[in-house]
Amino acid sequence: MEQKRKERLDRGIKVRSDTIYALMSVKEIAYLVLPRLVLICGLLIAPLVMPSMYWQRVISIVCIYCLLAISFDFLAHFVGLVSLGGAFFIGVGSYLAAILNTYWGLSPVLTIPLATIFGALICTILLLPCLPLRGVYFAIVTLMYPLALARIIEALDIFGGTDGIMGVTSFPGRWVELYFMVGMVLIFLFGMRRLVNEDIGLVFRAVKDNDQAVRASGMNVTFFKAIGVCIASAMGCLGGACLVHIYMWAGISQFALDFSILPIAATVIGGAGTLVGPVIGCIILVPISELLRTFGTLRIVFYSLILVGFIVFRSEGLMVYGQRKYHQFERWVRV
Amino acid sequence: MSGEPILDVREVTKAFGGILALNRVSLKVFPGEILGVIGPNGSGKTTLVNCITGFIRMTSGKVLFKGKDISRKPAHKIADLGLTRTFQIMRPYYSLPAYKNLVIPLFSPRARRTGGWRGGGKLGDRDTVGIDILEEIGFERDSFVPYKLASSLPTGYLKRLELARCLALKPQMIICDEVFSGLSMSEIASMVPIIERLRMDGITLLMIEHRLRELFRVANRVIVLNFGEKIMEGTPEQVMNDEKVKEAYFGSEEVEEVMKHA
Numbered sequence: 001m002e003q004k005r006k007e008r009l010d011r012g013i014k015v016r017s018d019t020i021y022a023l024m025s026v027k028e029i030a031y032l033v034l035p036r037l038v039l040i041c042g043l044l045i046a047p048l049v050m051p052s053m054y055w056q057r058v059i060s061i062v063c064i065y066c067l068l069a070i071s072f073d074f075l076a077h078f079v080g081l082v083s084l085g086g087a088f089f090i091g092v093g094s095y096l097a098a099i100l101n102t103y104w105g106l107s108p109v110l111t112i113p114l115a116t117i118f119g120a121l122i123c124t125i126l127l128l129p130c131l132p133l134r135g136v137y138f139a140i141v142t143l144m145y146p147l148a149l150a151r152i153i154e155a156l157d158i159f160g161g162t163d164g165i166m167g168v169t170s171f172p173g174r175w176v177e178l179y180f181m182v183g184m185v186l187i188f189l190f191g192m193r194r195l196v197n198e199d200i201g202l203v204f205r206a207v208k209d210n211d212q213a214v215r216a217s218g219m220n221v222t223f224f225k226a227i228g229v230c231i232a233s234a235m236g237c238l239g240g241a242c243l244v245h246i247y248m249w250a251g252i253s254q255f256a257l258d259f260s261i262l263p264i265a266a267t268v269i270g271g272a273g274t275l276v277g278p279v280i281g282c283i284i285l286v287p288i289s290e291l292l293r294t295f296g297t298l299r300i301v302f303y304s305l306i307l308v309g310f311i312v313f314r315s316e317g318l319m320v321y322g323q324r325k326y327h328q329f330e331r332w333v334r335v
Numbered sequence: 336m337s338g339e340p341i342l343d344v345r346e347v348t349k350a351f352g353g354i355l356a357l358n359r360v361s362l363k364v365f366p367g368e369i370l371g372v373i374g375p376n377g378s379g380k381t382t383l384v385n386c387i388t389g390f391i392r393m394t395s396g397k398v399l400f401k402g403k404d405i406s407r408k409p410a411h412k413i414a415d416l417g418l419t420r421t422f423q424i425m426r427p428y429y430s431l432p433a434y435k436n437l438v439i440p441l442f443s444p445r446a447r448r449t450g451g452w453r454g455g456g457k458l459g460d461r462d463t464v465g466i467d468i469l470e471e472i473g474f475e476r477d478s479f480v481p482y483k484l485a486s487s488l489p490t491g492y493l494k495r496l497e498l499a500r501c502l503a504l505k506p507q508m509i510i511c512d513e514v515f516s517g518l519s520m521s522e523i524a525s526m527v528p529i530i531e532r533l534r535m536d537g538i539t540l541l542m543i544e545h546r547l548r549e550l551f552r553v554a555n556r557v558i559v560l561n562f563g564e565k566i567m568e569g570t571p572e573q574v575m576n577d578e579k580v581k582e583a584y585f586g587s588e589e590v591e592e593v594m595k596h597a
Binding site for chain 1: 420438
């Protein structure tokens with residue numbers, strides 16, 4: 001019997017545009033620039049074409065999930081720490097921003113950067129004890145913190161207790177809010193892509209590949225893991241701080257596990273280890289979850305079905321699949 | 336041997352539960368020499384390396400490196416002092432190209448401090464230094480081998496990559512854990528000159544080996560371990576002719592073969 005197998009070859013334009021020859025012609029430049037331009041322009045135009053204020057608000061929420069998903073992808077696939085701590089980062093960031101805003105009366109211009117920096121430091125310090133360990137411990141501890149913090153706030157009745165902190169200042173306007181969020185996603189997306197290819201990014205990837213060899217190279221593995229966690233939690237806390245100013249309220253629902261789970265689902269369907277993939281995953285998943293609200297309680301069922309569909313039919317992730325189609329052509333060859 | 340030893344291992348003991356993997360092992364390594372450590376399987380050679388370099392805690396004993404007590408120091412601090420090691424089971428960064436593997440040690444505090452490499456600053460500098468080191472250790476610069484992913488390199492190159500990772504730290508001493516094992520005769524033949532050149536560059540070497548013939552060619556002194564105890568120490572000739580060593584290796588064809596050739 002004649003057997004055939006699929007052969008994949010890099011397109012000529014892909015090979016040419018890997019090197020300095022990329023600058024040879026408009027076609028090659030376009031080959032490199034277009035996909036990025038589509039994403040950037042798409043994100044910038046999206047707020048303008050949304051039919052209602054409700055859908056504009058959805059874009060802000062998408063952006064917050066995007067930040068979380070980039071942070072998850074970075075930690076899991078470039079530092080080697082599987083984090084379930086999206087809710088932890090969001091919660092810490094949002095409570096910090098709300099406290100700074102209502103107790104000290106700082107404006108969002110100050111609360112957002114302060115909550116980002118100090119939130120990242122607080123998260124890193126709290127997670128420090130489990131960083132020297134390998135394995136599942138980091139995931140468990142990041143899952144435990146948001147649950148514990150929510151119960152502590154509830155039990156001790158601090159920071160407004162179950163009512164939360166009300167009366168937080170909102171963004172100066174909805175366009176400021178939208179374009180600030182979109183801008184942050186783009187900055188962090190391209191910034192992180194750059195970072196993982198810098199020398200320090202290579203050290204992060206080395207920690208993931210082989211931490212013993214990094215120790216043998218005279219470097220403190222725990223220290224580099226801590227820096228990685230700090231960068232990732234900064235993104236999460238930024239998202240939390242923005243969320244507080246969007247909703248004008250901070251409460252224990254910001255420790256909800258949605259913030260931990262959805263970014264992971266987005267990473268899975270978008271393509272793990274690509275950084276862009278998780279963003280695309282969020283752009284797909286969050287609006288779907290909004291659309292499904294019409295189904296009431298059946299929402300979760302449909303949501304799960306869509307997720308399972310993605311996992312069964314495109315388990316590699318949309319971005320990995322798309323990149324392959326873009327860079328390579330396939331043909332059947334006789335074995 | 337005279338002068339101060341660069342590495343002084345004093346009565347190191349390591350117990351895994353009730354099993355004594357190392358029982359009061361002492362040895363001294365002097366600057367500029369190559370000390371071989373041999374022994375049958377399970378005699379505690381790799382455990383000794385792990386204890387010295389801080390990858391496992393010793394139960395009792397003391398290790399002095401350049402007169403400094405390093406027996407309780409973590410692994411990265413010991414590497415930072417200039418005592419580096421290779422791994423018997425190679426540990427490259429599989430997802431990175433070979434030359435990018437060296438960016439990691441070149442990024443370490445020691446490499447930046449000693450500064451002999453153009454380590455700091457401009458983007459891409461560490462890449463070129465990495466390729467320089469790889470060429471020194473036997474990667475062909477003009478071929479595509481240094482640019483291949485570490486996961487696609489054959490064993491011979493991975494062993495070299497292990498050594499290259501140590502060299503990037505500008506070490507004073509390297510502990511080689513079986514650099515010859517798993518290599519073909521021709522690969523070993525090209526490895527021996529590299530080892531000899533390291534010694535000429537003033538790097539002290541402690542070599543754990545199974546390939547006795549190649550080790551005896553390069554080593555100044557040899558220590559024999561058996562069941563976690565040091566049973567013999569001397570020049571390669573003395574070790575080869577010792578009765579206790581023959582007994583420990585009884586049945587091992589390799590020793591008999593080496594004896595025949597000696």
